[in-house]
Amino acid sequence: xxxxxxxxxxxxxxxxxxxxxxxxxxxxxxxxxxxxxxxxxxxxxxxxxxxxxxxxxxxxxxxxxxxxxxxxxxxxxxxxxxxxxxxxxxxxxxxxxxxxxxxxxxxxxxxxxxxxxxxxxxxxxxxxxxxxxxxxxxxxxxxxxxxxxxxxxxxxxxxxxxxxxxxxxxxxxxxxxxxxxxxxxxxxx
Numbered sequence: 001x002x003x004x005x006x007x008x009x010x011x012x013x014x015x016x017x018x019x020x021x022x023x024x025x026x027x028x029x030x031x032x033x034x035x036x037x038x039x040x041x042x043x044x045x046x047x048x049x050x051x052x053x054x055x056x057x058x059x060x061x062x063x064x065x066x067x068x069x070x071x072x073x074x075x076x077x078x079x080x081x082x083x084x085x086x087x088x089x090x091x092x093x094x095x096x097x098x099x100x101x102x103x104x105x106x107x108x109x110x111x112x113x114x115x116x117x118x119x120x121x122x123x124x125x126x127x128x129x130x131x132x133x134x135x136x137x138x139x140x141x142x143x144x145x146x147x148x149x150x151x152x153x154x155x156x157x158x159x160x161x162x163x164x165x166x167x168x169x170x171x172x173x174x175x176x177x178x179x180x181x182x183x184x185x186x187x188x189x
Contacts (some may be wrong), residue, residue, distance in 0.1 A: 001043060004166060006102070006184045009065070013018060016185060018053055028054045037074045038177045038180070039073070041173070041177065042060070042072070042073050042173070042177070043073060043075070045169075045170065045173055046058045046059065046060060046073055046074060046075040047075045049075070049118055049145070049147075049166045049169070049170070050076075051127065052162065052166060053079065053131075053147045053159060053163060053166060054159070055119070055131070055147035055148060055149055055159075056078070056148055056149045056150050057074060057075040057076040057078060057079040057147070057148055058075050058079065058128075058146065058147050058148075058166075058180055059072075059073065059074035059079035059080065059082060059145075059146045059147055059148070060072045060073050060074070060135075060143060060144070060146070060147065060170060061072070061073065061083055061086065061087070061094045061098075061143050061144045061146065062081075062143035062174075063098055063137075063141070063142055063143050066127070067089055067093060068087070068095075069086065069092060069094055069098060069144065070087060070142065070147045070149070071084050071086075072089050072143070074162065075079055078126060078127050078148070079127075079148060081123075081124060081127070081148070082124040082127045082130065082146065082148055083124035083146070085120055085124040086120065086121065086124070089116055089119055089120050089123060090116075090133075091115070091116035091119075091120055092104050092116075092117070092120050092124075092130070093105075093130045093131070093132035093144075093146065094116060094130075094132045094143075094144035094146055095144075096114075096132065096144075097132035097133060097134050097144045098134055098141050098143065098144050100134075101134050101136075101141050102134065103132065103133045103134070103164060104130075104131070104133065105130075105131045105132075105155040106131075106132075106133045107129055107152055107153060107154050107155065108128050108129060108131045108152035109121035109124060109129070110126055110133075110152075110155075111127060111152075112150030126148070127148045127150055128149060128150060128151055128152050128153070129149040129151065129153035129154075129155070130147070130148045131146065131147040131148070131158070131159065131160065131163050132144045132145070132146045132147075132154045133145050133146075133147075133163040133164055133166070133167040134167065135170050135171050136167070136171060137171050137174070137175060140145060142171070142174075145163065145166060145167040145170050147159075153179050
């Protein structure tokens with residue numbers, strides 16, 4: 001369980017997009033600072049998780065009822081590219097992790113033999129190695145926390161255990177952000 005400090009307290013803020021036209025039809029502006037605050041906390045948490053896991057980055061996908069897995073955030077542009085590739089291709093370690101409810105370690109997307117992984121490897125380049133860990137809330141798998149490297153890499157049992165712990169931390173953060181949103185206050189996750 002996360003402590004009372006914000007997970008990303010020691011990570012410098014990530015520069016956001018420049019002010020300009022919004023692609024969300026004004027939804028973010030209407031929701032105001034709560035959405036920005038939640039997005040900032042999630043971004044800082046993913047950056048911290050990447051550092052803790054000693055991966056090149058960390059990214060989060062959440063499951064939707066009819067839409068399947070959706071990209072939510074990533075600590076780097078490469079992580080977002082990986083998430084969007086998995087979302088579009090509807091194949092990848094995140095999908096396998098969510099369907100199996102277990103961590104899935106892929107040492108090299110390019111040489112992985114499962115169907116669809118060759119397309120995913122091309123779409124997700126330069127990411128090569130991925131560790132996907134299911135995120136559980138109240139016994140249900142709600143998404144996948146993904147760690148990645150831009151070179152082939154063999155994930156260790158220790159890294160998988162750290163990934164599982166961080167997936168629990170991500171679940172705690174999501175619960176707190178949802179509670180803050182429901183209460184109408186920015187609160188402190």
